Amino acid sequence: MATLQASSFLFSSSSNSRPSRCQRGVTRAALSIPKFSPSSFSARGLVKELELLRSGDYPSNTSTTKSPSTIADPMVLAKLYALMEAVADRVEMHKNIGEQRNNWNSLLLTSINTITLAAATMAGIAATSVAGSPLTALKLASTLMYLGATGMLVIMNKIQPSQLAEEQRNAAKLFQQLHGEIQTTIAIGSPTTSDVKEAMDKVLALDQAYPLPLIGKMLEKFPSRVEPAVWWPQRRQRSQVKGLGRKIGNNGWNANLEEELKEVVGVLRKNDKADYLRLGEKAIKLNKAFAISGPLLTGLAAVGTALMGSPSHGSWAVVLGVVGGALASVVNTFQHGGQVGMVFEMYRSNAGFFKLMEESIEANLKERDVERRENGELFEMKVALQLGRSLSELKDLADSSIREGNDIEEFGSKLF
Template sequence: MAAISMPKFRTSSTSFPELSARGLVEELDMMRNGSYPSTTTHHFETYTKSPSDANTSSVSDPLVLAKLYAIMEAVADRVEMHKNIGEQRNNWNSLLLTSINTITLAAATMAGIAATSVAGSPLVALKLASTLMYLGATGMLVIMNKIQPSQLAEEQRNAARLFKQLHGEIQTTIAIGNPTVRDVKEAMEKVLALDQAYPLPLIGKMLEKFPASVEPAVWWPQQGQKSQIKGLGKKMEKNGWNAELEEQMREVVGVLRKNDKADYLRLGEKGLKLNKVLAFCGPLLTGLAAVGSAFVGYPSHGSWAVVLGVVGGALASVVNMFEHGGQVGMVFEMYRSNAGFFKLMEESVEANLKERDVERRENGELFQLKVALQLGRSLSELKELADSSAQKGNDFEEFGSKLF
């Protein structure tokens, strides 16, 4: 008796794309060969093209993009690795310093108490405990001075920062659009150069903590030397370069080489010498204190054993606190890294100036802007720096960088 009326649905002409059963590798190969079916090619073009390329017919090579993304993922992983290991090695510095100083001061206290004790088993126990603690502190201090945890932590902080910078460079390359095989090769070379400059393992690959001479840190791939070109005409401009800009960059490089880089290398030499002296004095004092505490209580040795056992331990604690609490190794690494920064700028400018084909250089206006930002100067200040350097010559003592 009852009737149920159902609403009528209107059918639309919407069509759904057919899913392809081909594998991803096969699809990428077909796209590269230009034989991919037109019904599904637009999906990949939308993904690979940047907004600025939407109206052009050029499409980025999907294989190049895949390689860049793979490198970018590896770089992001290295950032986390260096960050975590840097925190771990910073904890090493704090824990080892606290432990060694606690052991040293406890051993000095025991040596002093042993000097006031009468002959017998308490005297022997205090002497033995003090000597063993001094010997243990000496061994731990030798290892700590060898690896320099504060310097290791600074290396990992630098590595994490530089890998983040490389990650941003790859992202910019992809965002601009149409990356090439050359971009992939350069990114790989930069990753490998950073891995070599800041190794993660300690055994076998650790950087020398007490080198014979201070050299700037190098974390970039070396570029081949190219023949020098003659200056461009004063009125001629190519790729943003002209004779005035070339001369300005030469003057800036001269200032960085003569003042900034030389100053940080000089400070690095002082930091290295101070670190060597402190690293030698710490274990020496704890070793002498161990000898003094072993002879406490012998009348034939007088008071020198007590003085050596107590004062030696106190001085060793002061030396260790100054070396590792003051993080002298970290300061040395900071100076070395800053000198490397100025060396990198120097090589970048010279590589552009020595490029024979001006069109293959980095755009002159963009390069000038980058140099100014890296030195913490405006474009007008950069020009004033170059002009002042050209006028005063060797008497010019102003530093090029305003950042550090």
């Protein structure tokens, strides 16, 4: 009955031949009012709507008004927006510091090579000079330059500027991704306190995985064992109801999809992640060799220049002073010009990406209640996109894994 009264009021308001300004506002509001069913709103709610219409204060965008059950808690939204601001600030910080540390790598490489080559040149000139004050001055200058280059190389090899720059690039990318996830959470649903806590955990995990300070918190640049990078919080084990059976076919899941994802996990673990860890081992060994040989060569060159002119050492001191400096420049160029530290961090990060995919897939498969999993069709599409494959190619990969077993040589990812 209340609905009929509201309809008659609207038609009577719009039927006047010369409506007033207020009545025209009422008519526009009436045209944008959604259709309410008696089951969703009480008569008191309709009376309130009519009072808004009479006063002309009815909002024009009521077609997008959410029902009371889907309206988010304002405090939850405020916390999520605060997290978005913090994440955006971290993206900017990591970008700026990454550029700074990349400049460190270029400037230190150029400076050390210049000093080393200048010292080697001075050592060669000193070897051709006659005994006297010019020889002493050249020897002293060359020795001091070699010692300075040695100290700078030790510091540079300790902090690995190219690796630091790669860490900041990865952090900026991951924080940008987290920023988009929070935006999506706010846009498509009604966020809760659990969404706030999850976002907070991800921010703290990223801060720990990619620290900004160098002193005390810098990541180990020469670990004894290469492990995948981990930038996500540990997944909490969801409580499971005892005796709960598997509901295959619900929420986009079925037995074929589960078997397919199990095979994909096996391929990622055996081929993709293992390959990047193997390459990371080679990169770290090469970097260690360069990090030791560079300062060692400049140190030996400094000793050689200090002993030049001594009758007991002859030409060996000259060879050590000149050739040692030249070799040190070559080693330094290969290590820091080739950015071996950055390559190691890239391998470690890629291995971490595949580890994250493994954990995500296994977490969904271990959840016995399929209604509490992520939607199966959506999750399958995400996995395919992350691997650079179509859905049919993802199924072909699983079929190949079933046929060939442990002998499969195909990699899961087509992106990298």
